[in-house]
Structure formats: structure tokens, C-alpha cells
Amino acid sequence: MTRIAELLLAAAISIIFLLLVFVPMEKVFPAKKGQKIFRRHWVLDLCYLLGQYLLWSGLVLWVLNYFSFWMDGLVPAKFRALVKSQPVWLQAVEVLFFSDLLIYWGHRLQHKVDFLWRFHKVHHSSEHLDWLAAHREHPLDSIYTIGLINLPAFVMGFQLEALAAIVAFRGIWDIYIHSNVRLPIGPLKMLIGSPELHHWHHDIERDAGNYANISPIMDKLFGTYVCPPQEPEQYGIKEDFPKTYVGQMLKPVVPGWLWKKLGEKRKAGTSTKIEISS
Template sequence: MWLLELLFATGISFLFLVLVFVPMERVFPAKRRQAFFRKQWFLDLCFFLGQYLVWNSLVIWILYHLNGFIQGQLSLSYLKWMHQQPIWLQGLEVLVLSDLLIYWGHRLQHKVDFLWRFHKVHHTAETMDWLAAHREHPIDSIYTVGIINLPAFLLGFDLEAIAMIVVFRGIWAIYIHSNVRLNIGFLQKIIGSPALHHWHHDLERDRGNYANISPLMDILFGTYVCPDHEPEYFGIKEEFPRNYLGQLIKPMIPKFVKNALSKRN
């Protein structure tokens, strides 16, 4: 019974995203009007189904236990002091702190080879649209979601509130990957946009734009990039498998094993 419910929820989620983002991509295309069944569409569908049917449950389970562990380390007086703050202030603290943490966490994903081996799965996408946003290694997802929600854990937010944050950031992530370009003027330096995130997916590994909700962190730390046109190419310069299982398995293989295999070949 639970499997049918999961399949139904996944189907409804897919239909919702199609109805919301496909019209936006048709009316406000960033690079060009792309075919619905574009190149590597099936690969990104596999990542979508993997996330919704398998990996999201693992991420939620880890978040639940991580939250329980952190809550167990916090004193009652600390939690009482935190909850005495106005709710708007708590929300602002979560937003600012999570953006600060994910900025540096994301930047490390591009600088540290161990983190990059998982994160580059996301960057293998050669087409930007709403479905490509789901191309993400599950270990990379755990890393990202854990960092983003750490401030909410430390503020003692309950799991329902954290779930709402996860859903909001999930929709936001799909939006900034979509094939959409909207002219929002000066607001682009306050609110993130597909135009900014598309440049993050440029072929250059360290192009910039590491922030999540707001680009203020990129502006503050000198990694803000915003040309008035789209990148010519997306993806990575490294050789990498072009199928679902290959992209899941290759990052898991230790480097010394890869070196040994390459020497044998």
C-alpha cells in the first residue's frame, strides 16, 4: 500500500512541476526554446525517480537522526532563550546563517576533490531546465541538505518547520535551474535567479555564484558573476559516465582503486 502511495505522490509531483515550469520555460526561455524530450532527458528522469522513490527517504531519515542528536546536545536554557526571540527574527537568522553556510559549503564542493567527485555529478548536466535540477548524487544531497538545515537544528525548530524549509528550498533549486530568464533589474543582486545559477554551471569548475537564495554572499566574497548573456556550454571538462548507474557508482570508487585500474589498462 505504501508503495502505491509513494508512486502516486511521485506522479503528482512530476505533473505539478511540468505544469508550473514548462509554461515558464516556453514563455521566458533563457537560451532557446528546448524540446521537452531533449538530450539526456531520460537520464535526468532517472535521477528524478531515484530522488523521489529512494534517496529522499534516506535524506529525511538522516536529517531526523541528526536533528535528534543536535537537540540532545542543546541545553533547555539555550533553547528557551532561542524561542523567546520573535518568530520573524528566528526565520531571518535561519535564512542568513543557512545561506552563509551553504555558500562556503558549496564553494568547498568545487575546491576539495573529495567533495567534487560527488558534486560534479550535478554539473554533468549539459542542458539547464527544471528536470536537470534533480541530477544529484545522494551523498551530495545529504551533504547539502544537512548544511542548509543546520541553523534550523541549532534554533530548535521542529521537524514540521524543517520539512517546510526543505520543500521551499527544493522548489527554489528547481526554479534556478530552469530554462528561464527574467529581467528583474537591481533585484538580481538581492534575489537569486536562473541567470546567475546558469553561469555557475558553466564549463569552468570555479566560475562562481555559489550562494543559494540570495547572491549577497557572492557579492560580499567576490564570486558574483552576471554577464548579460547565457553561457555557451554547460557541463564539466572531465570524462564521466553518461548513464545513471555509472554516475552513482563512479564517485564511490576510492581514488587508489581508480589509479590501480588505470595502470593495468
């Protein structure tokens, strides 16, 4: 089988699996009851999912592997030996703690610093949240996020195979917290992230809180934990943003002045067409 066929098959299997996991949950325990499976812009989010499988995931992982090899040469061997002298469970706890800490602050920066927000707002531009919307992410944003999460493991030289189950759990749970599900888990929500918390992060306000994805402990620690009893009224961003896949891929990388110029040209072209046709 060719590489493309393999990737297509993997994407198809993944979509079927994710449909099986999340659609029944979204139907039986909906957060927003009126939201349909094929809601507005679902095709756009499907493009993101397919884009990740067929185009970007290989590139993102290539960059991260390259980065990790580079880190291998940069970190002093003595430091690595010191880390390795600790029990494996302690190394694992350290890796997870520092990962959560880094991604928490990295995520807060994505919302504060305009340059990072350029890329991150692609993910926040979704006006409907469900398992499919979770995949809306710019590849450069992926490199930043996945790079930060993995940085402690890269620095410490920790082999994440030892945490394979946790790695897998985090992966699927991250999709779950975006799904259109409301399932109260009681006091457990202080330990593990839930859709009711992450939905508030996707509130239309840019700095709505809940920056930690998996465990809200960091939000509790740094005072950004938000958990009102109801769902947010509106998701998305307040800014104008393209509604097409290509537009959303290009907008963050094209300088503002050029984007404006292109927009003006497109508008002029459209008005000329209207004049001719009228």
C-alpha cells in the same frame, strides 16, 4: 494503497505538476532557444527524479532526522532557552541568515575540496540545464547540502513549521533557477536568485561563482557575484564522467584506482568481443 504505490503516485503527480509549471515558461521565455524538452540525457535526469522520490528521499530524510535528534541531545538546554527567549521573527531571521551563510561556504567548499567535488560534480555534469536537470544530484551530496541548510535550525531548536511558506518557496524556486528560462527581473535579482545567475554557476569552469542559490546577497558580500549579459556557452564539467545513472551513482563512492581497473577490464572485454565478432 501500498507504500510503493503511494510513492509512485506522488512521483507521477509531481512530474505532472512540474511539467505544468516549468514547460510553458521554458517555451515562452527560453534561455537557450534551440533546446528541446526531450534533449540529450533527459532520461538520465528522469532517473534521478524518480530515484529521489522512490529511493533516496526517504534515506536522506532518515539520516537528517537522526542527525537532528542527535543535535537535540548535544546542544545545551541553556543555549536553546536563550534562543527561545527571542521573538519568533528574530529567530526566523537568524535561521535563514545562518542557513544562507552556511550553504554559501559549504557550496564553495564543494567546488574547492576534491573529496566534496567528487559527489557534487554529479550535479554539474549536466550539459543541458532545465527543470529536470535540477534533480541530478548524488544522495550523499543531498545529505551534505540539506544537512548544512538545516544545521542552524537543528542547533537553535527552531521549528521550521513557522517558516513553512518560505521553506516551500525556496524548494520550488531552487528548481526554477535551473530551468531553461531567461526572465529579467531587474533590480530584484540582487535580492532573489534567478536562472540567469545560476546558469553561470553551471558554466563549464569549476569555479565560475554564484554559489548562493536563493539570495545572491552572500555572493555580493564575498565577491563571487557574476552576471554577464549573455548565457554561458557551455554547461557541464571538463572531466570524463559516466553518462549512466548507475555509473554516476558509483563513481564518487568507488576509489579511483578501482574505477580505473574496472574501466580497463570493461575495455578489454569489449575489445575481445570485437575481435571474436570480426
